[in-house]
Amino acid sequence: LSFPKKLWLLAESDEFKTIWWDDGGRCIVIDEELFKVEVLGREGPRKVFQTESMKTFLRQLNQYGFTKLQGHLERSSSLPEFSAEEEAFAANRKLLVYFNLLFKRDYPQLLHHCKRR
Numbered sequence: 001l002s003f004p005k006k007l008w009l010l011a012e013s014d015e016f017k018t019i020w021w022d023d024g025g026r027c028i029v030i031d032e033e034l035f036k037v038e039v040l041g042r043e044g045p046r047k048v049f050q051t052e053s054m055k056t057f058l059r060q061l062n063q064y065g066f067t068k069l070q071g072h073l074e075r076s077s078s079l080p081e082f083s084a085e086e087e088a089f090a091a092n093r094k095l096l097v098y099f100n101l102l103f104k105r106d107y108p109q110l111l112h113h114c115k116r117r
Contacts, residue, residue, distance in 0.1 A: 003060055004103060004114040006048060010039065011105070022097065025105025027069060030096040058096075063116050066098040 001009070010019050011028050018035040019028060032054065040052050051057055061068075102114040 002111070002114075003049070003116070004064055004100075004111045007061075008103065008108060008111055010048065021105045027097050027099045028103070030098070032094045032096050034093070061098055064100065064114055065117065066100045066103070069097040069099055 007019075007028065010016050011021050016038060018031040018038045021027070022029055036054050039048050040054060040057060042048055049057060049060075051060075100114060102110045104110060
């Protein structure tokens with residue numbers, strides 16, 4: 001699968017809690033520190049991407065035309081509620097928000113136009 005397709009499947013999956021769509025389905029939100037463990041830390045047949053490095057992963061996003069958006073974004077209301085322990089942790093986490101005109105929740109058919117620069 002291509003990088004954009006893998007990314008889209010991650011955002012759609014209930015299995016992964018560290019990447020999700022914003023409420024409008026136009027951006028992806030990544031909980032950076034936990035994403036490193038949950039997604040990039042996978043090994044063997046469960047490995048998702050070729051890299052374990054967040055820096056390399058972010059470079060891939062940029063190569064496929066994703067733009068980092070500034071500002072704070074809350075966890076999507078479609079995800080399960082936080083426990084008290086998660087709420088305490090959430091105050092200190094780093095959320096990364098990325099946008100690509102050709103990467104939208106309800107339009108997987110756009111993915112074939114999402115090419116590496």
